[in-house]
Amino acid sequence: MKLDAKDAKILNLVQLNNRLSKSEIGDEIGLTHSGVSRRLQRLHDRSVIFADVALVAPEAVGYPVRMNVSCSIERDRLDTYDRFVAALQADPMVVNADAVMGKSDFTFTVIARDMDAYLNLIERYRGAFPTLSSVTGLAVLRSVKRGLKIPVEPTSVFRPANR
Incomplete structure (x- = not known):
């Protein structure tokens, strides 16, 4: 468009x-x-605008812990990848998730009430997905920039968003 x-x-x-x-x-x-x-x-x-939302500060509603996680997953069964994607999509503590190319298969952001809640989430994923490996969590110390604004200029051609 x-x-x-x-x-x-x-x-x-x-x-x-x-x-x-x-x-x-x-x-x-x-x-x-x-x-x-x-x-x-x-x-x-045309799915250029695909959501109208309010951005909520996680710490303001009881989620002071934010972790950026990267991981890999071996596809021991044909449905492993799809099941992992579905688990990330369904988990309310996972606020962003991306399939990536490189040393990891996925990166995602987790919000938690405390470090124990975060560790419990990771252990739950390890139990459900035994081939989950290279799990690296980076604790967010403070936000440097927040937001989702995409710079838009005229005459660009866009594909509909993948939701």
Whole structure:
């Protein structure tokens, strides 16, 4: 999908504040309420915008421990990889997960109430996936940058998001 300058401006605005009204967005970029509405609908329909969310500070709701984890998993059975992916997707303590290329097969971020809860999660995964190896956890000391804003420019061609 090609994005024009107005689409790019809309995307940049709603990434910073998705509670802006369509009129506020329109006033900012020179479109009517209905013009903004049509564009936002198209961006949703084409999965350029795939979620409208509020970002919550984990430590503010009782999860002061954050760990960035990398690991490898041997595919002893054909379904091992798919089962591991499903386990990561279903685990509420895993807030981000990616299949990666390199020394590891996966990287993921875990939030926990304390280190014991994190260690219990890792042991649970090791029990469920005996071929899980090279598990490395890096404790986050402090956030240097938080957010999910993607820089958007006009005339870029995008594929629909994988959800």
